[in-house]
Amino acid sequence: MQKHQQLKILLVEDDQDSMNFFMSCFQEEYNILCASSGEEALEYFEQEDDIAMVLSDQAMPGMTGVELLTHIYQQNESVIRIIITGFLNTADIIAAINKGHIYQFIVKPWELVQMRMVLSQARGTWQLRRENDELQKEILTQNYLLTRANKHLHASKETLRNLSISLFTAREEEQRRIAMELHDELGQSLAALKMQTRIMENDFLTAEKKQQEKIKNWSTVLRTNISQIIEDVRLLSKNLSPVIIEDLGLDAALQQLINNFTEAQGISCSFQPAPLQDITSTDGKRIVYRLVQESLNNICNHAKATHIDFSIKVDQEQIFLSLVDNGKGFHVQEILARPQSRRGIGLTAMSERVKMLGGTFDIQSIINQGTTVSFTIPFDFNREEKK
Ligand SMILES: Nc1ncnc2c1ncn2[C@@H]1O[C@H](COP(=O)(O)OP(=O)(O)OP(=O)(O)O)[C@@H](O)[C@H]1O
Ligand SMILES: [Mg+2]
Structure with a gap:
């Protein structure tokens, strides 16, 4: 028979014969640890971190089975807890259910077929719980990663927003600089040109009559064009900044x-x-x-x-x-x-x-x-x- 190496059972039994009988029936299939009292069982439980099931006799000197399983439940909820007992009074049953959250009662003397079935079912339940635990761990990890990714996304958005603002500010500053240049340099030069045209106009008044008229007309057109350019530059400068x-x-x-x-x-x-x-x-x-x-x-x-x-x-x-x-x-x-x-x-x-x-x-x-x-x-x- 295949031995379920991963499945470690802690059997707690003060009666040596019962313990030997259990071992002879199941030691081929399961990895079985034996304790003869609740106190000894707790020591095992502290040392071994991969115990899947605890089967405990109820009536033992010192700690009872229900008390032991209550301790175990408080330390690790996913361990399967089973009580084996010849007799249980109502108070013990209530305690077993409410405090020990036990998985099964097995009545002494137990039958091999019945015990094998209970152990097999318990193994299935334990495996499901373990998978469930692993899935929950996985969910927690994924949630953590998701939260971290969200934080990064948020930070990236903030960076992008700041970058956009910087870009906008830089663009505005650049436009402002160009606007000033247009106004101060180009605008002033065109104004000077306009003045020079007028001087030219006056100079040519001394030229011959026929030429005078022609040049004056040209000059007027020139002045009008320059005025238009000045107006355009002003508008451009105003729009830029x-x-x-x-x-x-x-x-x-x-x-x-x-x-x-x-x-x-x-x-x-x-x-x-x-x-x-x-x-x-x-x-x-x-x-x-x-x-x-x-x-x-x-x-x-x-x-x-x-x-x-x-x-x-x-x-x-x-x-x-x-x-x-x-x-x-x-x-x-x-x-x-x-x-x-x-x-x-x-x-x-x-x-x-x-x-x-x-x-x-x-x-x-x-x-x-x-x-x-x-x-x-x-x-x-x-x-x-x-x-
Ligand atoms: N008030 C409006 N009335 C009618 N159509 C509009 C109006 N505003 C926008 N549109 C339509 O939306 C389109 C997109 O507008 P958008 O301002 O993005 O570009 P654009 O004005 O064509 O070019 P740009 O703004 O780069 O000079 C316009 O081409 C126009 O068809
Ligand atoms: Mg537009």
């Missing part, structure tokens, strides 16, 4: 953006401003400005709208911005499903910018009715600068 935010604050900058937009595009706009002085972070102000600017650009480039409702609301925790146009609308899902290479970057940039501030971005559009772009931005994004 909305210096006005730093000078006058976000409220004024938005108001001016709307004024310029309605004037240039001939689109009416109802604007309900809200005090935005709580936005203290420079990046926050710039991002809000850029969101409105890009929304207006889209209305101007695509919507064919005649009116815009622009509103800003502020509560304790967040800012709500919404721009509603009455233009031609578009299929939002269809546009967003296009690969990035086949669409503009405006909506993506808006969504990324709002994410940087930990907010939400929503766009709803109905064909021939118009488009609503809305942003919710928590004031939380000021936190770095509030510390």
Whole structure:
């Protein structure tokens, strides 16, 4: 018969004959340790960590079987506990069930067939419990790994967000530098050119009458062109870096953006401003400005709208911005499903910018009715600068 080496049984029996009989029946199949008292059994239990089953006689000098199995249950719940007894009173049975959580009662004198069956069933139960324990350990390990992966993911998201903010800040700084260069260098040079043209104009007044007229006309065209270039450079510089935010604050900058937009595009706009002085972070102000600017650009480039409702609301925790146009609308899902290479970057940039501030971005559009772009931005994004 195959010996179940892994299955170690601790037999606790004070009667030598009963012990010998058990050994002679099962020592071929199981790895059996024998103890003649509850105390000795506990010593074995401390030394051997892989005991699968404890079969104990109930009536022994010193510790009873039920008391022993109660101790064992407290030390290791998954060990199978069996009581072998000639007689059990009701109190012992209740204690055996409630405290010792025993697996089986076997009544003395036991029959070989019955004992073999009980041991075999107990072995199955023990194996199931062991597999269950291992599965639970595995679940714990997986849970631990999952929690760790989640933490990493969270940290990566945070890093990505910080990186986006740094990129945004770097880009804004670079644009600001270019804007200054355009203004200071190119703008000034063109202004000088304009002045020189006027000098040239005056000089040529002394030339011959016929040539004078021709040159004067050319000169006027030249001056008009240069004026246009100066205006373009100024506009470009202003768009690159909305210096006005730093000078006058976000409220004024938005108001001016709307004024310029309605004037240039001939689109009416109802604007309900809200005090935005709580936005203290420079990046926050710039991002809000850029969101409105890009929304207006889209209305101007695509919507064919005649009116815009622009509103800003502020509560304790967040800012709500919404721009509603009455233009031609578009299929939002269809546009967003296009690969990035086949669409503009405006909506993506808006969504990324709002994410940087930990907010939400929503766009709803109905064909021939118009488009609503809305942003919710928590004031939380000021936190770095509030510390
Ligand atoms: N208010 C709007 N009304 C109608 N269509 C719009 C509106 N806003 C966006 N769209 C549509 O969504 C598309 C994507 O907008 P998005 O801002 O991402 O790119 P774009 O404006 O085409 O290019 P970019 O912003 O890079 O200059 C637009 O091409 C347009 O078809
Ligand atoms: Mg756009």
